[in-house]
Amino acid sequence: MPDFIYLASQSPRRSQLLEQIGVRHVLLLPNAAGDAPEDAEALEAPLPGEDAQDYVQRVTALKTDAALARQARRALPAAPILCCDTTVALDGAILGKPQDAQDATRMLARLAGREHQVLTAVQLAWAGRRQAALSCSRVRFAPLSAAQIDAYVASGEPQGKAGAYGIQGRAAAFVERIEGSYSGIMGLPLFETAQLLGAAGLAPS
Numbered sequence: 001m002p003d004f005i006y007l008a009s010q011s012p013r014r015s016q017l018l019e020q021i022g023v024r025h026v027l028l029l030p031n032a033a034g035d036a037p038e039d040a041e042a043l044e045a046p047l048p049g050e051d052a053q054d055y056v057q058r059v060t061a062l063k064t065d066a067a068l069a070r071q072a073r074r075a076l077p078a079a080p081i082l083c084c085d086t087t088v089a090l091d092g093a094i095l096g097k098p099q100d101a102q103d104a105t106r107m108l109a110r111l112a113g114r115e116h117q118v119l120t121a122v123q124l125a126w127a128g129r130r131q132a133a134l135s136c137s138r139v140r141f142a143p144l145s146a147a148q149i150d151a152y153v154a155s156g157e158p159q160g161k162a163g164a165y166g167i168q169g170r171a172a173a174f175v176e177r178i179e180g181s182y183s184g185i186m187g188l189p190l191f192e193t194a195q196l197l198g199a200a201g202l203a204p205s
Protein backbone atom coordinates (compact mmCIF):
# COMPACT_ATOMS: atom_id res chain seq x y z
CA MET A 1 0.00 0.00 0.00
CA PRO A 2 1.37 3.50 -0.82
CA ASP A 3 2.71 5.45 2.18
CA PHE A 4 0.40 8.38 1.57
CA ILE A 5 -3.30 9.09 1.30
CA TYR A 6 -5.26 11.27 -1.07
CA LEU A 7 -7.10 14.21 0.47
CA ALA A 8 -10.00 15.08 -1.81
CA SER A 9 -10.61 18.59 -0.53
CA GLN A 10 -10.06 22.11 -1.75
CA SER A 11 -9.99 23.36 1.83
CA PRO A 12 -6.48 24.48 2.83
CA ARG A 13 -7.55 24.07 6.50
CA ARG A 14 -8.05 20.35 6.04
CA SER A 15 -4.62 19.89 4.54
CA GLN A 16 -3.04 21.84 7.43
CA LEU A 17 -4.94 19.79 9.98
CA LEU A 18 -3.84 16.53 8.40
CA GLU A 19 -0.28 17.77 8.41
CA GLN A 20 -0.65 18.59 12.10
CA ILE A 21 -1.03 14.88 12.90
CA GLY A 22 1.75 13.86 10.52
CA VAL A 23 -0.27 12.23 7.75
CA ARG A 24 1.47 12.30 4.37
CA HIS A 25 -1.09 13.29 1.80
CA VAL A 26 -1.52 14.37 -1.78
CA LEU A 27 -4.46 16.49 -2.92
CA LEU A 28 -6.92 14.83 -5.28
CA LEU A 29 -8.86 17.72 -6.74
CA PRO A 30 -11.27 18.09 -9.63
CA ASN A 31 -9.74 19.78 -12.63
CA ALA A 32 -11.57 22.59 -14.32
CA ALA A 33 -11.84 20.82 -17.65
CA GLY A 34 -12.87 17.24 -17.08
CA ASP A 35 -14.54 16.73 -13.74
CA ALA A 36 -17.95 18.40 -13.89
CA PRO A 37 -20.77 17.62 -13.32
CA GLU A 38 -20.04 15.22 -10.43
CA ASP A 39 -18.36 18.02 -8.49
CA ALA A 40 -21.08 20.55 -9.18
CA GLU A 41 -22.33 22.62 -6.26
CA ALA A 42 -25.79 21.24 -6.99
CA LEU A 43 -24.68 18.05 -5.24
CA GLU A 44 -24.47 20.05 -2.03
CA ALA A 45 -28.14 21.09 -2.06
CA PRO A 46 -30.08 19.57 0.89
CA LEU A 47 -32.98 17.27 -0.04
CA PRO A 48 -36.45 18.35 1.08
CA GLY A 49 -36.88 17.57 4.79
CA GLU A 50 -33.34 16.20 5.14
CA ASP A 51 -31.80 16.73 8.57
CA ALA A 52 -28.30 18.10 9.01
CA GLN A 53 -26.70 14.82 10.09
CA ASP A 54 -28.11 12.89 7.13
CA TYR A 55 -27.22 15.76 4.83
CA VAL A 56 -23.57 16.08 5.83
CA GLN A 57 -23.03 12.31 5.61
CA ARG A 58 -24.76 12.06 2.24
CA VAL A 59 -22.70 14.91 0.77
CA THR A 60 -19.50 13.33 2.09
CA ALA A 61 -20.45 10.04 0.44
CA LEU A 62 -21.04 11.88 -2.86
CA LYS A 63 -17.64 13.56 -2.55
CA THR A 64 -16.08 10.15 -1.95
CA ASP A 65 -17.85 8.68 -5.00
CA ALA A 66 -16.55 11.56 -7.11
CA ALA A 67 -13.01 11.22 -5.75
CA LEU A 68 -12.93 7.45 -6.39
CA ALA A 69 -14.12 8.04 -9.95
CA ARG A 70 -11.40 10.67 -10.39
CA GLN A 71 -8.74 8.30 -9.08
CA ALA A 72 -9.86 5.57 -11.50
CA ARG A 73 -10.20 7.93 -14.45
CA ARG A 74 -6.68 9.23 -13.95
CA ALA A 75 -5.28 5.73 -13.27
CA LEU A 76 -3.72 6.97 -10.03
CA PRO A 77 -2.05 4.73 -7.43
CA ALA A 78 -4.47 2.85 -5.19
CA ALA A 79 -3.87 5.01 -2.10
CA PRO A 80 -6.74 5.57 0.37
CA ILE A 81 -8.94 8.62 -0.16
CA LEU A 82 -10.17 10.93 2.62
CA CYS A 83 -13.24 13.15 2.09
CA CYS A 84 -15.16 15.44 4.45
CA ASP A 85 -18.03 17.84 4.63
CA THR A 86 -18.86 20.43 7.28
CA THR A 87 -22.20 22.03 7.94
CA VAL A 88 -23.79 24.23 10.59
CA ALA A 89 -27.22 23.44 12.02
CA LEU A 90 -29.50 25.80 13.90
CA ASP A 91 -33.13 25.14 14.85
CA GLY A 92 -33.32 22.32 12.32
CA ALA A 93 -32.03 24.54 9.52
CA ILE A 94 -28.86 23.80 7.55
CA LEU A 95 -26.50 26.74 7.17
CA GLY A 96 -24.03 26.08 4.38
CA LYS A 97 -21.57 28.48 2.83
CA PRO A 98 -22.95 32.00 2.37
CA GLN A 99 -23.79 32.97 -1.19
CA ASP A 100 -22.75 36.58 -0.73
CA ALA A 101 -22.14 39.24 1.93
CA GLN A 102 -25.84 39.71 2.59
CA ASP A 103 -26.33 36.01 3.13
CA ALA A 104 -23.32 35.95 5.50
CA THR A 105 -24.79 38.86 7.49
CA ARG A 106 -28.09 37.05 7.79
CA MET A 107 -26.43 33.82 8.99
CA LEU A 108 -24.28 35.59 11.57
CA ALA A 109 -27.31 37.48 12.91
CA ARG A 110 -29.04 34.13 13.40
CA LEU A 111 -26.04 32.61 15.18
CA ALA A 112 -25.47 35.60 17.50
CA GLY A 113 -26.29 34.97 21.18
CA ARG A 114 -27.24 31.34 20.49
CA GLU A 115 -25.85 27.85 20.50
CA HIS A 116 -25.60 25.97 17.21
CA GLN A 117 -24.15 22.67 16.06
CA VAL A 118 -21.25 22.07 13.70
CA LEU A 119 -21.26 18.68 12.00
CA THR A 120 -18.33 17.28 10.08
CA ALA A 121 -18.58 13.92 8.34
CA VAL A 122 -15.43 12.08 7.27
CA GLN A 123 -15.04 9.09 4.99
CA LEU A 124 -11.99 7.01 4.22
CA ALA A 125 -12.16 4.79 1.13
CA TRP A 126 -9.49 2.18 0.56
CA ALA A 127 -9.16 -1.24 -1.07
CA GLY A 128 -12.84 -1.32 -2.03
CA ARG A 129 -13.90 -0.51 1.54
CA ARG A 130 -15.31 2.60 3.15
CA GLN A 131 -15.38 3.76 6.77
CA ALA A 132 -17.26 6.80 7.99
CA ALA A 133 -17.24 8.98 11.11
CA LEU A 134 -19.30 11.93 12.24
CA SER A 135 -18.17 14.69 14.57
CA CYS A 136 -20.86 16.82 16.25
CA SER A 137 -19.91 19.92 18.24
CA ARG A 138 -21.86 22.64 20.00
CA VAL A 139 -20.73 26.23 19.63
CA ARG A 140 -22.14 29.16 21.57
CA PHE A 141 -21.78 32.63 20.10
CA ALA A 142 -21.90 35.80 22.18
CA PRO A 143 -24.50 38.40 21.24
CA LEU A 144 -23.16 40.42 18.29
CA SER A 145 -23.91 44.00 17.33
CA ALA A 146 -24.74 44.91 13.73
CA ALA A 147 -21.42 46.77 13.60
CA GLN A 148 -19.49 43.66 14.67
CA ILE A 149 -21.25 41.54 12.06
CA ASP A 150 -20.68 44.14 9.33
CA ALA A 151 -16.98 44.42 10.17
CA TYR A 152 -16.58 40.65 10.17
CA VAL A 153 -18.36 40.27 6.84
CA ALA A 154 -16.22 43.07 5.38
CA SER A 155 -13.09 41.12 6.41
CA GLY A 156 -14.05 38.53 3.76
CA GLU A 157 -13.53 35.68 6.22
CA PRO A 158 -17.10 34.26 6.05
CA GLN A 159 -16.66 33.44 2.37
CA GLY A 160 -16.40 29.72 1.66
CA LYS A 161 -17.12 28.70 5.26
CA ALA A 162 -20.15 26.84 6.57
CA GLY A 163 -22.24 29.11 8.79
CA ALA A 164 -20.26 32.12 7.49
CA TYR A 165 -17.50 31.97 10.09
CA GLY A 166 -14.13 30.46 10.85
CA ILE A 167 -13.40 29.58 14.47
CA GLN A 168 -9.71 29.57 13.58
CA GLY A 169 -9.90 33.21 12.49
CA ARG A 170 -11.40 36.45 13.77
CA ALA A 171 -14.65 34.74 14.70
CA ALA A 172 -12.77 33.18 17.62
CA ALA A 173 -13.63 36.44 19.39
CA PHE A 174 -17.36 35.60 19.06
CA VAL A 175 -17.15 32.08 20.49
CA GLU A 176 -18.11 31.94 24.17
CA ARG A 177 -17.91 28.19 24.49
CA ILE A 178 -17.51 25.00 22.52
CA GLU A 179 -18.27 21.43 23.39
CA GLY A 180 -16.87 18.83 21.03
CA SER A 181 -14.00 18.92 18.56
CA TYR A 182 -12.16 22.14 17.71
CA SER A 183 -10.58 20.53 14.64
CA GLY A 184 -14.00 19.16 13.66
CA ILE A 185 -15.43 22.67 13.73
CA MET A 186 -12.54 23.79 11.48
CA GLY A 187 -13.44 21.05 9.02
CA LEU A 188 -11.46 17.89 9.86
CA PRO A 189 -11.99 16.15 13.21
CA LEU A 190 -8.51 14.84 13.96
CA PHE A 191 -9.43 12.27 16.59
CA GLU A 192 -12.02 10.59 14.36
CA THR A 193 -9.71 10.85 11.34
CA ALA A 194 -6.86 9.19 13.22
CA GLN A 195 -9.25 6.41 14.27
CA LEU A 196 -10.28 5.80 10.67
CA LEU A 197 -6.67 5.79 9.51
CA GLY A 198 -5.73 3.41 12.31
CA ALA A 199 -8.53 1.03 11.34
CA ALA A 200 -7.13 1.00 7.80
CA GLY A 201 -3.63 0.23 9.09
CA LEU A 202 -2.50 3.78 8.39
CA ALA A 203 -1.91 5.11 11.87
CA PRO A 204 -0.38 8.59 11.80
CA SER A 205 3.31 8.59 12.74
Ligand SMILES: Cc1cn([C@H]2C[C@H](O)[C@@H](COP(=O)(O)OP(=O)(O)OP(=O)(O)O)O2)c(=O)[nH]c1=O
Residues within 6 Å of the ligand: 008, 009, 010, 011, 013, 084, 085, 086, 087, 088, 097, 118, 160, 161, 162, 163, 165, 166, 167, 168, 185, 186, 187
Ligand atom coordinates in the same frame (compact mmCIF):
# COMPACT_ATOMS: atom_id res chain seq x y z
C1 LIG B 1 -17.69 26.39 11.03
C2 LIG B 1 -16.40 26.49 10.24
C3 LIG B 1 -16.31 26.06 8.93
N1 LIG B 1 -15.13 26.18 8.24
C4 LIG B 1 -15.02 25.72 6.84
C5 LIG B 1 -14.49 24.29 6.69
C6 LIG B 1 -14.86 23.96 5.27
O1 LIG B 1 -13.79 24.34 4.41
C7 LIG B 1 -16.07 24.85 5.00
C8 LIG B 1 -17.29 24.03 4.74
O2 LIG B 1 -17.31 23.65 3.41
P1 LIG B 1 -17.17 22.16 2.88
O3 LIG B 1 -18.14 22.02 1.76
O4 LIG B 1 -17.25 21.19 4.00
O5 LIG B 1 -15.68 22.08 2.32
P2 LIG B 1 -14.97 22.93 1.18
O6 LIG B 1 -15.92 23.27 0.07
O7 LIG B 1 -14.24 24.09 1.83
O8 LIG B 1 -13.89 21.92 0.66
P3 LIG B 1 -14.14 20.51 -0.07
O9 LIG B 1 -15.61 20.32 -0.36
O10 LIG B 1 -13.31 20.58 -1.31
O11 LIG B 1 -13.61 19.48 0.89
O12 LIG B 1 -16.25 25.67 6.16
C9 LIG B 1 -14.00 26.71 8.85
O13 LIG B 1 -12.95 26.82 8.22
N2 LIG B 1 -14.08 27.10 10.15
C10 LIG B 1 -15.22 27.02 10.88
O14 LIG B 1 -15.21 27.42 12.08
